[in-house]
Amino acid sequence: MMDINSIKKDFPILKKQINNTPLVYLDNAASTQKPNQVIQSIVESYELYNSNVHRGVHTTSMEATERYELAREKVAKFINAKSNDEIVYVRNTTEALNLVAYAWGLNNIDSTENIVVTELEHHSNLVPWQFVSQKTNCELRIIPTTPEGTLDLSSIDKLITESTKIVSIVHVSNLTGTINPIDEIIKKAKSVGAKVCIDAAQSVPHMPVDVQQIDCDFLAFSGHKMLAPPGIGILYGKTEILEKLEPFLRGGEMVKEVTYSSATWNDIPTKFEAGTPNFIDPIGLGVAIDYLSNIGMENVRQHEKDLIKYALDRLTEIPGLEIIGPTNPEMRGGVATFSMNDIHPHDIGTILDQRGIAIRTGHHCGMPYHKKLGLSATSRASFYLYNDYNDIDKLVDGMNDVINYFK
Amino acid sequence: MMDINSIKKDFPILKKQINNTPLVYLDNAASTQKPNQVIQSIVESYELYNSNVHRGVHTTSMEATERYELAREKVAKFINAKSNDEIVYVRNTTEALNLVAYAWGLNNIDSTENIVVTELEHHSNLVPWQFVSQKTNCELRIIPTTPEGTLDLSSIDKLITESTKIVSIVHVSNLTGTINPIDEIIKKAKSVGAKVCIDAAQSVPHMPVDVQQIDCDFLAFSGHKMLAPPGIGILYGKTEILEKLEPFLRGGEMVKEVTYSSATWNDIPTKFEAGTPNFIDPIGLGVAIDYLSNIGMENVRQHEKDLIKYALDRLTEIPGLEIIGPTNPEMRGGVATFSMNDIHPHDIGTILDQRGIAIRTGHHCGMPYHKKLGLSATSRASFYLYNDYNDIDKLVDGMNDVINYFK
């Protein structure tokens, strides 16, 4: 179905040697590697089509603009947006969520109302809402988790109420791998008239996501987590909402008419793209989307389901190792987070690194959830389409070495 | 002194053919081309050092972090900042100015106070301050211009007063090329205790700029206007000010400790770099700075002074052509803006493009100043270190053709 060996060949960094062993890259939830196709599209952009976009009458500027807008179309199709205008280019998920918090949150919520997030949020979908809550004096409500690391929806009717203005939730957790039941939550949110914002940083890269089907108002993700360069993220927003929204960053491009005392705004999505945009990285994202679409997002998801199942099975063999998050692969993305009785994640990370195995250790931008678990740090191996069972075997061998060392 | 022919060879796009003639790229004020050195550093980053930065214990993440921070050091040295911590990575000048407007402006100005800008501002240093003025009800004061397109400082004592909180001015205008007397203005601002923010988008790329010598509080510029990729811009801020400043974008990385209800902030500059940063483009900026430093910014400036002198001399030969902005090359960057009696800039741009000559036409993100001139659009040829007299001759030949066509 997926020929992982030939996929691996597309990624030049996988030939890298660390301590004379090939790199085993298992830090994909943090950021993914780039295939030759993406790297070459960037070189081509610089060598042939490098120019500021929009409003240039010269050939190179027109070509750059065409490529820049074609990439937008690819993104729109990839998540099934109704229109290209619903795709706003930003730097990353964090900027996208801040845009929603500043432009929508600060202008639409008052002190009698509330915002709902979950205990599984990444700091980037928590701290901006804390800010809105402080500025507007509104309440920030938090959907709790079960001991297994899934959302506890038993009190959802008390949390999402008539006074809820927005429900902003993570689709797939980078902490536990949990695939959250967003359909159910969105249904509840819609029933009370609340807006819905989805942090899709760990879902859009790893599984089919259809914004019309899930019917969210906003959705955010990052190119660097899906084979694309780190300078491009996406905020999806429904046309009706983006059209009414205040702008966020202000300056060149996003205006229609400007006098010394006031300005009017350009049409969406340009209204939200102030200044010279990063006009190279979206093209890389377009190529990354082509790459993923060729393989098929259903296949990517199935592959990661196979990997996480194998990884959880093998890791639980290791004495003293405890898996964080749900163990059912149907409810879990390709994120294997774990802790070890007496061995600190940093020591694990250092020893694995000496064997060429790259995992992430720390709180993974989820300090409050770690505090809740009574842990200050965990270890996390996360997979993508170029990983295989062999990579997991190496991880397990490495873990056995860690244990030998510390026993 | 500067061997332009060998410099040209470093820029692959200059081999591009448009209508079977080589590209003559004169749109540098909008965005510049990239030398092989920069392009190759990006390829190398993707092929060998691609990883999320900070807090990774694995080798690739450490290497990426080292390169990312080394680039910051290069930027700090390039503008002579006191410390690397004074260099904040953003996307572009526009984001930098918005950061100052949101984080400093909204929190430090009240309705009895005022902000001072000039008539020569780019939209990116005007519209964010209009926003602050509207939100805080403070006054937005505007330093007028002389008919020659220089600042008229005769009423400066009435504009910059004890109630002025910040003076935010463009160093070199992208509209008129004017090099503004910022020393004089900064001295005045400091004498009333106002903060100073410099829009250096058109100065840092083209001449030596020393932030300690000019003694500004904030300074903003864009990598894409100085041989670097379009995903990196710089906000310089004095340590004391950045340390006291509220954060702007909120999320991962920029925090120290987070609970479900509140957060504390990381040290500068990380406090202002929320989420996964663009960890590739700063490295390209570092290489671009090496490239410029090898040539020497004094030499870059001298070369552009020679070019603008020649360009103004030759362009004024053309019947009906009117130069916008000062004609003394000492007071002008490498920006030749002009209008033609009866021929619209768009027609000029289209005809020149057919000869491979890329100029920009329109209002160049300076609508209010164009309105003041009674023009809706102008033509602009802008130079950089890879341009030579020959490029200007081609521009003039092209203009003569335009005239023949329309006569």
Place this chain on the structure above:
Amino acid sequence: MLPNELNDLYKEVILDHYKNPRNSSEIIEPLHKARGYNPFCGDEVNLQLNVDNNQVIQEVGFQGHGCAISQATASLMTESIKGKSIQEALAIREEFRKMMQGEQSNLELLQDLEILEGVRNFPVRIKCSLLSWSTLEDSLS
């Protein structure tokens, strides 16, 4: 020498319409009017129309400024719609749009406007050529 495509764009007839716009006097108190403006180019077209009881355009006037293409198109448009019914004018508009997008278009309806066909080789200039037509539509709605 200018390349062929440019010759197609800046045909003598087009430049003549640019320099000597037809129907350029303003109609005072017209039945229909609109202003078209593209802030990025600064192109501007002000259009006035009077129609009779049968919805036939009897009088048309335009004033504007901007690039040769936007102004010549406006001039040529006024000539082509004068004496036509509103419905016919809008049909011509549709054929013009098709021509700009490289689709099959009805040259009988377009008549003199066919001379603007060369614009479609210059994608950024197409909107210059469409400005007066969207202004026409605005004036009638």
Place this chain on the structure above:
Amino acid sequence: MLPNELNDLYKEVILDHYKNPRNSSEIIEPLHKARGYNPFCGDEVNLQLNVDNNQVIQEVGFQGHGCAISQATASLMTESIKGKSIQEALAIREEFRKMMQGEQSNLELLQDLEILEGVRNFPVRIKCSLLSWSTLEDSLS
């Protein structure tokens, strides 16, 4: 087999200090104390000191949790500063810092701490090893 550098990092003595930290009982109502915390790793060191009239450290206690390097360093540090004057302790701190940065350092002062030299081959782990020393400094200031 682990590569040599790792063997230098996780020496038996270091792991022994990690598993069996010395001076780990808490001193109640100490003259000096401080908490060192690195939120990114979660490394934590709580330090208590009592000095006599001659500013000689007579009692030292630490409790903490975190990686082997941070906790073993803390344990080794408490052993090395006990019985030393505050000034001497701070001098050891300075030599330790030098060792981590690969500078020439005074091994006579460092004594058993030399065993941590291998940390400097792991740049991200250096801060783990410096945490207890900055906590010491905090406790004295």
